[in-house]
């Protein structure tokens with residue numbers, strides 16, 4: 001496979017090798033080994049690549065996350081050490097804006113929410129809950145609110161089938177298929193208050 005190399009890099013690498021060889025010829029044994037030892041190992045060596053989408057805005061740039069230490073069989077998560085633009089992604093072709101370039105800080109932020117949490121009525125603390133609890137609770141509250149507030153007809157008797165007392169905020173970093181499904185499910189309930197992070 002042909003590898004592209006810039007003129008500057010070619011000259012730099014060539015000069016370093018030539019210097020090492022010439023110095024070695026003058027009798028400074030070990031210089032070439034020292035030169036080789038001084039070159040840092042490639043930092044992404046032995047990392048795993050995971051493709052994803054930048055979560056910030058509706059451009060939806062593709063990213064590659066590099067991680068180490070994951071053990072899928074044991075359910076152990078790896079540590080992400082570097083994130084770069086995906087050169088094969090048709091939207092951004094490897095580029096990232098300043099927000100996307102700072103994604104590693106986002107991933108490692110202490111304030112990042114990683115699981116469902118609830119602040120129960122009267123409490124001043126957020127508590128971690130399971131996904132089963134969160135989904136059951138959301139479904140229960142939505143059903144109760146819709147049953148109480150659904151508007152089947154307007155004042156003129158025209159069928160409107162509206163549900164105005166609950167809203168839904170969807171994410172833009174999804175596939176077209178997921179977006180289509182989300183839209184159909186939300187609209188099928190009669191919900192009109194429906195927006196997307198892309199407008200925020």
Ligand code: SF4
Nearest residue numbers: 054056057061097100
């Ligand atoms: S890298 Fe920048 S432009 Fe691309 S999705 Fe993220 S925030 Fe948007």
